[in-house]
Amino acid sequence: xxxxxxxxxxxxxxxxxxxxxxxxxxxxxxxxxxxxxxxxxxxxxxxxxxxxxxxxxxxxxxxxxxxxxxxxxxxxxxxxxxxxxxxxxxxxxxxxxxxxxxxxxxxxxxxx
Amino acid sequence: xxxxxxxxxxxxxxxxxxxxxxxxxxxxxxxxxxxxxxxxxxxxxxxxxxxxxxxxxxxxxxxxxxxxxxxxxxxxxxxxxxxxxxxxxxxxxxxxxxxxxxxxxxxxxxxx
DNA sequence: TTCCTCCGTTGAAACATTTAAACCTTTTCG
DNA sequence: CGAAAAGGTTTAAATGTTTCAACGGAGGAA
Numbered sequence: 161x162x163x164x165x166x167x168x169x170x171x172x173x174x175x176x177x178x179x180x181x182x183x184x185x186x187x188x189x190x191x192x193x194x195x196x197x198x199x200x201x202x203x204x205x206x207x208x209x210x211x212x213x214x215x216x217x218x219x220x221x222x223x224x225x226x227x228x229x230x231x232x233x234x235x236x237x238x239x240x241x242x243x244x245x246x247x248x249x250x251x252x253x254x255x256x257x258x259x260x261x262x263x264x265x266x267x268x269x270x271x272x
Numbered sequence: 273x274x275x276x277x278x279x280x281x282x283x284x285x286x287x288x289x290x291x292x293x294x295x296x297x298x299x300x301x302x303x304x305x306x307x308x309x310x311x312x313x314x315x316x317x318x319x320x321x322x323x324x325x326x327x328x329x330x331x332x333x334x335x336x337x338x339x340x341x342x343x344x345x346x347x348x349x350x351x352x353x354x355x356x357x358x359x360x361x362x363x364x365x366x367x368x369x370x371x372x373x374x375x376x377x378x379x380x381x382x383x384x
Numbered sequence: 385t386t387c388c389t390c391c392g393t394t395g396a397a398a399c400a401t402t403t404a405a406a407c408c409t410t411t412t413c414g
Numbered sequence: 415c416g417a418a419a420a421g422g423t424t425t426a427a428a429t430g431t432t433t434c435a436a437c438g439g440a441g442g443a444a
Contacts, residue, residue, distance in 0.1 A: 167310060174302040181297035190286040198279060201381040206391060219433060240390045240441050248378040256368045266360040269313040318421060331403060352411045352420045
Protein backbone atom coordinates (compact mmCIF):
# COMPACT_ATOMS: atom_id res chain seq x y z
CA UNK A 161 0.00 0.00 0.00
CA UNK A 162 1.49 3.32 -1.08
CA UNK A 163 1.22 6.50 0.98
CA UNK A 164 -1.03 7.96 -1.70
CA UNK A 165 -3.43 5.06 -1.24
CA UNK A 166 -3.24 5.43 2.52
CA UNK A 167 -4.26 9.08 2.31
CA UNK A 168 -7.14 8.26 -0.04
CA UNK A 169 -8.35 5.56 2.35
CA UNK A 170 -8.21 7.99 5.25
CA UNK A 171 -10.02 10.74 3.37
CA UNK A 172 -12.81 8.42 2.26
CA UNK A 173 -12.89 6.80 5.70
CA UNK A 174 -13.34 10.19 7.35
CA UNK A 175 -16.28 11.02 5.09
CA UNK A 176 -17.97 7.70 5.69
CA UNK A 177 -17.48 7.62 9.42
CA UNK A 178 -18.07 11.22 10.36
CA UNK A 179 -21.64 10.61 11.42
CA UNK A 180 -20.55 7.70 13.61
CA UNK A 181 -17.74 9.68 15.21
CA UNK A 182 -20.07 12.55 16.07
CA UNK A 183 -22.79 10.17 17.25
CA UNK A 184 -20.46 8.20 19.53
CA UNK A 185 -18.70 11.28 20.86
CA UNK A 186 -21.71 12.24 22.94
CA UNK A 187 -21.96 10.84 26.46
CA UNK A 188 -25.74 10.47 26.37
CA UNK A 189 -25.66 8.57 23.13
CA UNK A 190 -22.91 6.34 24.51
CA UNK A 191 -25.23 5.51 27.43
CA UNK A 192 -28.03 4.69 25.03
CA UNK A 193 -25.76 2.39 23.02
CA UNK A 194 -24.66 0.55 26.17
CA UNK A 195 -28.26 0.16 27.36
CA UNK A 196 -29.30 -1.19 23.98
CA UNK A 197 -26.40 -3.64 23.87
CA UNK A 198 -27.22 -4.88 27.36
CA UNK A 199 -30.83 -5.42 26.28
CA UNK A 200 -29.64 -7.71 23.50
CA UNK A 201 -31.47 -8.63 20.36
CA UNK A 202 -34.98 -7.72 21.59
CA UNK A 203 -33.97 -4.08 21.87
CA UNK A 204 -35.52 -1.39 24.03
CA UNK A 205 -38.34 1.12 23.61
CA UNK A 206 -38.07 4.86 24.07
CA UNK A 207 -39.87 4.70 27.42
CA UNK A 208 -37.48 2.08 28.75
CA UNK A 209 -34.46 4.12 27.64
CA UNK A 210 -35.95 7.15 29.37
CA UNK A 211 -35.94 5.15 32.62
CA UNK A 212 -32.41 3.79 32.22
CA UNK A 213 -30.81 7.10 31.27
CA UNK A 214 -31.43 10.39 33.01
CA UNK A 215 -32.93 11.82 29.82
CA UNK A 216 -36.43 12.98 29.00
CA UNK A 217 -38.46 11.18 26.36
CA UNK A 218 -38.00 13.82 23.64
CA UNK A 219 -34.28 13.89 24.39
CA UNK A 220 -34.04 10.12 23.98
CA UNK A 221 -36.01 10.39 20.76
CA UNK A 222 -33.66 13.09 19.51
CA UNK A 223 -30.52 11.09 20.25
CA UNK A 224 -32.02 7.95 18.74
CA UNK A 225 -32.64 9.88 15.56
CA UNK A 226 -28.97 10.83 15.38
CA UNK A 227 -27.91 7.24 16.07
CA UNK A 228 -30.37 6.05 13.44
CA UNK A 229 -29.03 8.48 10.85
CA UNK A 230 -25.52 7.26 11.63
CA UNK A 231 -26.91 3.78 10.92
CA UNK A 232 -25.88 2.52 14.32
CA UNK A 233 -29.34 1.40 15.45
CA UNK A 234 -32.32 -0.22 13.80
CA UNK A 235 -36.03 -0.05 14.62
CA UNK A 236 -38.48 -2.89 14.83
CA UNK A 237 -42.09 -1.75 15.10
CA UNK A 238 -44.76 -3.81 16.81
CA UNK A 239 -47.97 -1.82 16.85
CA UNK A 240 -47.22 1.51 18.53
CA UNK A 241 -44.16 0.01 20.18
CA UNK A 242 -40.79 0.79 18.63
CA UNK A 243 -37.93 -1.46 19.63
CA UNK A 244 -34.44 -0.08 19.03
CA UNK A 245 -31.33 -2.25 18.82
CA UNK A 246 -27.69 -1.74 17.90
CA UNK A 247 -27.06 -3.09 14.46
CA UNK A 248 -23.83 -3.96 12.69
CA UNK A 249 -22.78 -1.24 10.27
CA UNK A 250 -20.13 -1.55 7.61
CA UNK A 251 -19.07 1.97 8.50
CA UNK A 252 -18.05 0.56 11.84
CA UNK A 253 -15.46 -1.61 10.17
CA UNK A 254 -14.33 1.34 8.04
CA UNK A 255 -13.79 3.35 11.21
CA UNK A 256 -11.49 0.68 12.62
CA UNK A 257 -9.62 0.41 9.36
CA UNK A 258 -9.18 4.17 9.06
CA UNK A 259 -7.95 4.36 12.62
CA UNK A 260 -5.48 1.56 11.94
CA UNK A 261 -3.99 3.35 8.95
CA UNK A 262 -3.61 6.62 10.82
CA UNK A 263 -2.00 4.80 13.71
CA UNK A 264 0.47 3.11 11.40
CA UNK A 265 1.41 6.36 9.66
CA UNK A 266 1.79 8.09 13.01
CA UNK A 267 4.13 5.35 14.19
CA UNK A 268 6.20 5.67 11.04
CA UNK A 269 6.50 9.39 11.76
CA UNK A 270 7.64 8.74 15.29
CA UNK A 271 10.42 6.35 14.34
CA UNK A 272 12.13 8.72 11.92
CA UNK B 273 -14.92 -13.03 27.40
CA UNK B 274 -18.28 -12.73 29.19
CA UNK B 275 -20.91 -10.18 28.23
CA UNK B 276 -20.32 -8.44 31.55
CA UNK B 277 -16.68 -7.98 30.62
CA UNK B 278 -17.64 -6.79 27.15
CA UNK B 279 -19.88 -4.09 28.61
CA UNK B 280 -17.17 -2.97 31.01
CA UNK B 281 -14.68 -2.74 28.16
CA UNK B 282 -17.11 -0.68 26.12
CA UNK B 283 -17.90 1.67 28.99
CA UNK B 284 -14.24 2.27 29.77
CA UNK B 285 -13.46 2.51 26.07
CA UNK B 286 -16.09 5.19 25.63
CA UNK B 287 -14.65 7.27 28.45
CA UNK B 288 -11.10 6.99 27.16
CA UNK B 289 -11.90 7.70 23.53
CA UNK B 290 -14.55 10.40 23.83
CA UNK B 291 -12.08 13.21 23.21
CA UNK B 292 -10.77 11.45 20.10
CA UNK B 293 -14.25 10.78 18.76
CA UNK B 294 -15.25 14.41 19.16
CA UNK B 295 -11.95 15.63 17.75
CA UNK B 296 -12.13 13.43 14.67
CA UNK B 297 -15.82 14.08 14.09
CA UNK B 298 -15.13 17.61 12.86
CA UNK B 299 -14.44 18.10 9.18
CA UNK B 300 -11.89 20.88 9.68
CA UNK B 301 -9.93 18.83 12.15
CA UNK B 302 -10.03 15.87 9.77
CA UNK B 303 -8.46 18.12 7.12
CA UNK B 304 -5.77 19.17 9.53
CA UNK B 305 -4.99 15.55 10.39
CA UNK B 306 -4.71 14.62 6.72
CA UNK B 307 -2.45 17.61 6.00
CA UNK B 308 -0.23 16.69 8.92
CA UNK B 309 0.00 13.06 7.85
CA UNK B 310 0.91 14.08 4.32
CA UNK B 311 3.63 16.32 5.70
CA UNK B 312 5.17 13.33 7.44
CA UNK B 313 7.50 13.34 10.41
CA UNK B 314 8.65 16.96 10.06
CA UNK B 315 5.15 18.20 10.72
CA UNK B 316 3.61 21.52 9.75
CA UNK B 317 3.38 24.97 11.30
CA UNK B 318 0.22 26.93 11.97
CA UNK B 319 0.87 29.23 9.03
CA UNK B 320 1.28 26.33 6.63
CA UNK B 321 -1.91 24.72 7.84
CA UNK B 322 -3.70 28.05 7.36
CA UNK B 323 -2.66 27.95 3.70
CA UNK B 324 -3.63 24.31 3.13
CA UNK B 325 -7.03 24.53 4.79
CA UNK B 326 -9.52 27.33 4.25
CA UNK B 327 -9.23 28.30 7.92
CA UNK B 328 -7.92 31.44 9.54
CA UNK B 329 -4.89 31.27 11.81
CA UNK B 330 -6.82 31.55 15.08
CA UNK B 331 -9.19 28.85 13.83
CA UNK B 332 -6.28 26.53 13.05
CA UNK B 333 -4.81 27.29 16.45
CA UNK B 334 -8.12 26.50 18.10
CA UNK B 335 -8.55 23.16 16.35
CA UNK B 336 -4.95 22.20 17.02
CA UNK B 337 -5.58 22.80 20.70
CA UNK B 338 -8.48 20.35 20.62
CA UNK B 339 -6.41 17.77 18.73
CA UNK B 340 -3.57 18.31 21.21
CA UNK B 341 -5.89 17.78 24.18
CA UNK B 342 -7.14 14.58 22.56
CA UNK B 343 -3.47 13.58 22.38
CA UNK B 344 -3.64 13.12 18.63
CA UNK B 345 -0.87 15.59 17.75
CA UNK B 346 2.45 16.59 19.26
CA UNK B 347 4.38 19.84 19.05
CA UNK B 348 8.06 20.32 18.37
CA UNK B 349 9.26 23.87 18.98
CA UNK B 350 12.21 25.38 17.15
CA UNK B 351 12.57 29.02 18.08
CA UNK B 352 9.25 30.71 17.44
CA UNK B 353 8.31 27.96 15.00
CA UNK B 354 5.93 25.28 16.22
CA UNK B 355 5.82 22.07 14.19
CA UNK B 356 2.76 19.90 14.66
CA UNK B 357 2.64 16.21 13.76
CA UNK B 358 0.22 13.34 14.26
CA UNK B 359 1.45 11.09 16.99
CA UNK B 360 0.48 7.53 17.91
CA UNK B 361 -1.91 7.42 20.85
CA UNK B 362 -2.81 4.37 22.86
CA UNK B 363 -6.38 5.67 22.93
CA UNK B 364 -6.39 5.10 19.21
CA UNK B 365 -5.97 1.39 19.74
CA UNK B 366 -8.63 1.43 22.44
CA UNK B 367 -11.02 3.04 19.98
CA UNK B 368 -10.51 0.22 17.51
CA UNK B 369 -10.89 -2.38 20.22
CA UNK B 370 -14.09 -0.82 21.55
CA UNK B 371 -15.52 -0.61 18.04
CA UNK B 372 -14.68 -4.26 17.46
CA UNK B 373 -16.52 -5.39 20.60
CA UNK B 374 -19.61 -3.37 19.74
CA UNK B 375 -19.56 -4.73 16.23
CA UNK B 376 -19.35 -8.30 17.52
CA UNK B 377 -22.22 -7.81 19.96
CA UNK B 378 -24.31 -6.17 17.26
CA UNK B 379 -23.72 -9.13 14.96
CA UNK B 380 -24.74 -11.53 17.71
CA UNK B 381 -27.97 -9.56 18.07
CA UNK B 382 -28.67 -9.74 14.39
CA UNK B 383 -28.29 -13.48 14.13
CA UNK B 384 -30.84 -14.32 16.83
C1' DT C 385 -66.36 5.41 17.62
C1' DT C 386 -63.90 6.95 21.81
C1' DC C 387 -60.22 6.55 24.90
C1' DC C 388 -55.62 5.38 25.95
C1' DT C 389 -50.83 4.27 25.07
C1' DC C 390 -46.59 4.98 22.75
C1' DC C 391 -43.80 7.86 19.91
C1' DG C 392 -42.46 11.56 16.82
C1' DT C 393 -42.21 16.60 15.87
C1' DT C 394 -42.34 21.55 16.48
C1' DG C 395 -40.84 25.77 18.54
C1' DA C 396 -38.42 28.30 21.85
C1' DA C 397 -34.98 28.70 25.36
C1' DA C 398 -30.52 27.39 27.24
C1' DC C 399 -26.15 26.06 26.27
C1' DA C 400 -21.93 25.05 23.64
C1' DT C 401 -18.95 25.60 19.60
C1' DT C 402 -16.78 28.09 16.06
C1' DT C 403 -15.00 32.06 14.03
C1' DA C 404 -12.46 36.54 13.17
C1' DA C 405 -10.50 40.88 14.82
C1' DA C 406 -7.54 42.76 17.93
C1' DC C 407 -4.08 42.16 21.16
C1' DC C 408 -0.13 39.92 23.74
C1' DT C 409 4.12 36.95 24.20
C1' DT C 410 8.34 35.00 22.71
C1' DT C 411 12.21 34.53 19.67
C1' DT C 412 15.27 36.09 16.07
C1' DC C 413 17.76 39.37 13.39
C1' DG C 414 19.83 43.77 12.32
C1' DC D 415 18.27 48.10 21.77
C1' DG D 416 14.15 48.04 18.25
C1' DA D 417 11.61 45.77 14.54
C1' DA D 418 9.80 41.77 12.47
C1' DA D 419 8.09 37.05 12.50
C1' DA D 420 5.50 33.24 14.43
C1' DG D 421 1.98 31.78 17.44
C1' DG D 422 -1.13 31.97 21.30
C1' DT D 423 -5.20 34.30 23.75
C1' DT D 424 -9.23 37.16 24.55
C1' DT D 425 -13.66 38.87 23.27
C1' DA D 426 -17.87 39.10 21.01
C1' DA D 427 -20.80 37.66 17.31
C1' DA D 428 -22.67 33.97 14.61
C1' DT D 429 -23.91 29.47 14.43
C1' DG D 430 -25.11 24.89 15.96
C1' DT D 431 -26.72 21.63 19.56
C1' DT D 432 -29.52 20.09 23.23
C1' DT D 433 -33.39 20.31 26.02
C1' DC D 434 -38.28 20.56 27.51
C1' DA D 435 -43.21 21.66 26.99
C1' DA D 436 -46.82 21.26 24.05
C1' DC D 437 -49.00 19.26 20.24
C1' DG D 438 -50.09 15.62 16.72
C1' DG D 439 -50.60 10.96 14.74
C1' DA D 440 -51.11 6.04 14.59
C1' DG D 441 -52.41 1.68 16.62
C1' DG D 442 -54.97 -1.15 20.02
C1' DA D 443 -58.88 -2.01 23.37
C1' DA D 444 -63.50 -1.38 24.82
